[in-house]
Amino acid sequence: MTGSLRLSTACIAGALAGRLSIGLGRGRGETLSGRVILALDPKAISKLGAGRDIILVSGTNGKTTSTKNLTSILRDFAGEGVSTSESGANMPAGIAALLAQKPRNRFAVIECDEMYLPKIYRLLSPKVVVLLNLSRDQLHRTGEVRKVSRLWHETFTKDDVTIVIDRDDPFLEYSVANAGHVIRTTFGGRRHPDAATCPSCAAILDWSTGDYLCPCGLGSKLPDVRADKRLNGPQRNTVLVIEAARLMGAEILADEAEDLINRSPDRIYDFSSAGQTISTHLAKNPESWRQALGEVTSDQVILSVNARGIDGRDTSWLWDIDYSKLLGKKVVCTGERRLDIAYRLSVQGIDVSVASSFAEAAETLANEPIQAIVSYTAFQDLLAADLGINKGNSK
Ligand SMILES: [Zn+2]
Structure with missing residues (x-):
């Protein structure tokens, strides 16, 4: 079988598998489609990426949002077709599937899992790589931040790729120490x-x-x-995204850039419970919890932590966060691991109580502003309960 026949057969079979997966109600089909493509043509990723202008986006926090943001900016400013994963699939199978979908699109903006980034970088020869941030994730996920930084340090050695980083992050500065061309953005420094x-x-x-x-x-x-x-974190990511878009030819004037930064999507949603509107932050690892805690202004706070599936069963990451912002506030812990978070807070001298559900937590609080920080599946539970009154970007 010739190389191109193998690839086209793989893509047709992958598309069929994807449709079957959707038809059977097993999700969006990207992962299955990509697995079939890669099983039939293991070189599909590099073949499908050849000749295209590719941007890779990676980092601990904000990958999916930044990828969407960059895709939308390129569509608006460059007026070209842009391939991307709509579902945030960021491993090889999902990447193969998104490249196979519209192979004639000039641009592809690809979210990439931190550990897979070296492999995808070598397979795809991107023009630009955006490295948003590196911080400790949950232990089951990415591994120790220094390990990722060292891996990236050994990866970025080419001269014809531009890497955009937040240079206030020492791990990113080390990651690009061997890179040929780097755009360094500073936000005035902040201790990592x-x-x-x-x-x-x-x-x-x-x-x-x-x-x-x-x-x-x-x-x-x-x-x-x-x-x-x-x-804030999402806005800093948008600044990097704008620099990447400019490198790809998008002309973005200063006032347009400011507008994009101000419109940066945030992970804040309003839920309604016990007659209260509760401004809720979705946070999944120490850095996103730190950012969410930084935005707590209410005197009443609900924290909801699960340890299910994507959350990871290990809650030791709760100990990596400084909760002093909550001192003196009324804090109610809920979720399946409410005792874990409640104990962690009590060690820091924070007065906490526990509730068996988010609704019960809201009922115990006074009719004054409430903010919540919730882990991923706790957030999914809130969505499933249909308490949302303004899903997404309430800021
Ligand atoms: Zn040193």
């Missing part, structure tokens, strides 16, 4: 919670200026882009 020591040489990093510097030279590179220090 996992970077007491240098990712390169393990010396104690000097953070005394609010920025980091190591005697080995890490941290000494000047930024190319200086952005506002006050931006």
Whole structure:
């Protein structure tokens, strides 16, 4: 079988498998479709990516949102077809499926799991790679942040790829130390919670200026882009996305960029329970919990933690977070692992109570503003209960 016949047969079989999967109600079919494609043609990813302008997006937090954001910016500003995964599939099978769907699209914006990024990078020869951030994830997911940083450090060695990073993150600066072309964006520096020591040489990093510097030279590179220090996590990701879009030819004026940054999607949803509107943050790992805690302004807070499937059964990551923002507030813990989070908070001197459900938690609180932070499946439960009154981006 010739190479092109093998590929086209694989793509037809993959499309059929995808449709079958959807027909049987087993999801969007991307993963099954991609598995069939790769089983019939193991080189399908590089063949389907050849000659296309590819951008890879990776990082601990905000991959799916940033990929969607970049796709929409490129569609608007470059006026070209853009391939992407609508479901956030970010491993090889999902990537094969999205490339097979519209092979004539010039652009492909591809979300990539951190550990698979080196493999996909080598298979696809992207023009641009966007590295959003690196922080500790849950232990069952990505592994230790230094391990990922070292893996990336050994990966990015080509001269013809531009890598866009938040240079305030020492792990990203180390990741691109061998890269030929880097766009460094700074947000005025902020201390990285996992970077007491240098990712390169393990010396104690000097953070005394609010920025980091190591005697080995890490941290000494000047930024190319200086952005506002006050931006939150999703907004910082949007700044990187805009730089990537510009590299792909999109002309984005300063006021258009500002508008895009201000419209950055956030993981905040309004739910209604016990007659209250509860502003709810979806957070899934220490960094997204830190960001959500940073935005808590109410005196009443519900925390809901499950440890099911995608949440991961291990809740030890709860100990990686500083909850001092909750001191003096009325906090109610719920979810299947409410005792885990309640105990963690009590160790930090926070007065907590527990409730058997989100609704019961809301009932115990006064008729004053309530904010909630919930883990992934706890959030899915809220959606399933149809309590949402403004699903998504309530800011
Ligand atoms: Zn060093």
